[in-house]
Amino acid sequence: MLSRESSATLMSAVTAFVYKEARFQDEHQYEAWEALWTDDGVYWVPANGSDIDPEKEMSIIYDNRSRISLRVKQLLTGKRHTQTPQSRLRRLVSNIELLDEQQDGDISVASNSLVFESSLRDDTIWAARNEYRLRYVDGELRMAYKKVTLVNNEKALFTLSFLI
Amino acid sequence: MNVVPRASQWGELIRPDRVHGSLYSDPAVFEAELQNIWYRTWVYVGHESEVPKANDYVVKSIGPQSVIMTRDEQGKVNLLLNRCSHRGNQVCSYDKGNARSFTCPFHSWTFANDGRLVGYAFPDGYEGQDKSKLALGRVTRVQSYRGFVFGSFAAEGPTLQEHLGGAAETIDRLCRFSPEGEVEVTAGFLKHRVKANWKFILENECDGYHPAFVHSSIFGVADSAIGKLYGGASTALTRDYGNGHTEIDLRPEFRKRDAPMSWFGTTEERLPDYTTRMKAAYGEQQAREIMIDGTPHVMIFPNLFIAEIQMFVIQPLAVDDSVQHVTALQFKGAPDLNRRLRQQTMGSVGPAGLLLADDSEMYERCHRGVLSRNPEWIFLARGEKRERRDELGFRIGHVTDEIPSRGIWRHYRSLMEAA
Numbered sequence: 188m189l190s191r192e193s194s195a196t197l198m199s200a201v202t203a204f205v206y207k208e209a210r211f212q213d214e215h216q217y218e219a220w221e222a223l224w225t226d227d228g229v230y231w232v233p234a235n236g237s238d239i240d241p242e243k244e245m246s247i248i249y250d251n252r253s254r255i256s257l258r259v260k261q262l263l264t265g266k267r268h269t270q271t272p273q274s275r276l277r278r279l280v281s282n283i284e285l286l287d288e289q290q291d292g293d294i295s296v297a298s299n300s301l302v303f304e305s306s307l308r309d310d311t312i313w314a315a316r317n318e319y320r321l322r323y324v325d326g327e328l329r330m331a332y333k334k335v336t337l338v339n340n341e342k343a344l345f346t347l348s349f350l351i
Numbered sequence: 352m353n354v355v356p357r358a359s360q361w362g363e364l365i366r367p368d369r370v371h372g373s374l375y376s377d378p379a380v381f382e383a384e385l386q387n388i389w390y391r392t393w394v395y396v397g398h399e400s401e402v403p404k405a406n407d408y409v410v411k412s413i414g415p416q417s418v419i420m421t422r423d424e425q426g427k428v429n430l431l432l433n434r435c436s437h438r439g440n441q442v443c444s445y446d447k448g449n450a451r452s453f454t455c456p457f458h459s460w461t462f463a464n465d466g467r468l469v470g471y472a473f474p475d476g477y478e479g480q481d482k483s484k485l486a487l488g489r490v491t492r493v494q495s496y497r498g499f500v501f502g503s504f505a506a507e508g509p510t511l512q513e514h515l516g517g518a519a520e521t522i523d524r525l526c527r528f529s530p531e532g533e534v535e536v537t538a539g540f541l542k543h544r545v546k547a548n549w550k551f552i553l554e555n556e557c558d559g560y561h562p563a564f565v566h567s568s569i570f571g572v573a574d575s576a577i578g579k580l581y582g583g584a585s586t587a588l589t590r591d592y593g594n595g596h597t598e599i600d601l602r603p604e605f606r607k608r609d610a611p612m613s614w615f616g617t618t619e620e621r622l623p624d625y626t627t628r629m630k631a632a633y634g635e636q637q638a639r640e641i642m643i644d645g646t647p648h649v650m651i652f653p654n655l656f657i658a659e660i661q662m663f664v665i666q667p668l669a670v671d672d673s674v675q676h677v678t679a680l681q682f683k684g685a686p687d688l689n690r691r692l693r694q695q696t697m698g699s700v701g702p703a704g705l706l707l708a709d710d711s712e713m714y715e716r717c718h719r720g721v722l723s724r725n726p727e728w729i730f731l732a733r734g735e736k737r738e739r740r741d742e743l744g745f746r747i748g749h750v751t752d753e754i755p756s757r758g759i760w761r762h763y764r765s766l767m768e769a770a
Contacts, residue, residue, distance in 0.1 A: 232703065234541050235446070244539035245678055245696065248703045257573060257698075261705055266568035269712040308546055308715050341446070343542035343674040346711050347702040 201296050204328045212350040213276040221259045225331040228252045237336040269348040278302040293320040314338040355383045358768045365764040368732035372721035375548040381670035387770040389414035390504040393514040395655035398536035399498040409447040412666050419443050423465040430502045431466045432488035462487050497526050518596035521647040529682035530628035541701035543675040547714035549667035556650040557597040557755035569705045580604050587750035591758030595652025602644045614645030625688045661696040731756045
């Protein structure tokens with residue numbers, strides 16, 4: 188159990204991290220975003236609910252660290268047609284909470300987000316619950332895990348090719 | 352146009368080497384397709400492995416219609432329409448489950464999972480009514496091939512086997528990739544919606560001309576050997592099986608490689624359990640041949656695309672609105688292979704897929720493109736002068752040739768003119 192003071196300090200650092208990640212995503216700063224990941228990072232966007240087993244059932248994204256890197260590399264080619272031109276994005280992130288700390292020392296964080304996307308097809312609103320496991324690496328917070336549960340992930344979704 | 356073409360007019364819109372852009376964008380054409388294709392011919396609905404136990408059900412579709420695929424207590428697979436025979440309410444609101452019956456929430460009419468009406472509330476108001484005439488609607492004909500369940504709303508017409516014709520062999524070829532000879536659909540579906548006409552999806556599935564361009568971003572960074580399969584020097588083929596079924600046959604390239612599992616970018620050594628089981632099931636030599644050839648890349652008209660490692664089901668909702676339902680293919684008795692198939696599929700397809708998000712972008716741009724009215728035509732002549740026949744008499748051409756599109760439209764025209 189953290190003291191009230193250290194909890195406030197941690198909350199402030201975590202909030203700054205979550206906002207920074209959102210800005211990198213909105214502004215397509217792919218390399219800066221990738222640098223936020225730990226070497227064992229897992230990026231998970233489930234389909235059909237929030238509690239499926241991603242080892243057994245299809246997810247929209249279930250990237251290990253090397254596939255996160257591949258996803259970023261593809262975006263950086265400039266020939267990822269669905270992001271050429273890039274979606275214009277702004278997202279609001281709120282309801283940031285520190286959850287119970289993980290046993291291995293990772294910091295568990297949750298937030299809600301609402302993303303407005305403007306693309307060639309149309310304008311699209313995405314809403315999600317985000318769950319993170321963050322970790323201090325060389326004095327900087329990093330993401331070891333991000334799970335994005337889209338509110339409508341049981342429905343047929345339009346292309347989701349920006350970083351959610 | 353917005354007026355359904357008369358039978359004599361389809362030939363003006365569908366020429367041997369080009370089709371009219373309005374066929375993709377005209378709401379009246381879409382309505383005619385629902386009647387003449389989706390609600391008449393054999394349409395793939397689901398797989399028997401999705402309802403393995405008695406009373407299992409899963410909600411599927413035929414075009415915009417919701418269809419409940421059930422396995423009743425006798426073990427029979429039924430395709431029921433999700434519409435109460437009383438006032439039209441949907442009787443099932445969950446994607447899947449296990450239920451002996453469906454009770455409509457509106458007036459509590461209850462239907463057995465074979466469609467029979469078994470009871471209604473306050474029956475004294477229905478004296479003299481015959482319950483057997485108030486069953487759930489059902490897809491008129493239901494037939495399976497190797498576990499793949501198809502439905503047709505036409506009481507008469509070709510059998511499923513006749514409809515599949517030469518393409519049935521591709522499903523056999525798929526199933527033998529399992530040491531037990533069976534495909535399983537157990538990994539759940541991603542549902543990817545596009546603002547585009549369904550035929551852009553249909554025609555792209557066996558279009559071997561686009562990968563080098565649409566997918567260059569991923570081929571370049573993933574160190575993928577796929578790009579070469581679709582290059583000018585490739586010996587891979589396009590094939591038209593008739594009845595609208597089309598294929599990209601990559602076996603000539605994989606046979607040149609002569610390495611089991613190379614088609615999937617891996618080796619026998621990395622799949623020891625699978626390799627052992629395949630050799631036990633088929634013998635050393637045949638297992639080797641199966642594992643060199645790889646799985647088929649075939650589009651079963653109008654909506655089942657077997658895409659080597661995954662399968663897609665195309666669902667049209669409106670003239671400019673379609674859903675691609677996609678899941679990893681799973682082979683019975685092949686757990687180590689299945690895990691890799693799921694991993695690869697998740698990376699490639701669905702709304703965030705490294706491949707399919709770019710295909711889907713093309714569908715949507717094509718749809719907006721054909722709203723421009725000049726030139727009026729979609730030009731499909733590629734390889735027309737070098738079409739030839741294989742030993743079974745099916746049209747074949749270079750992997751980048753537009754044999755599949757021409758085959759699809761030839762069949763489409765025959766269906767629309769038959770109306």
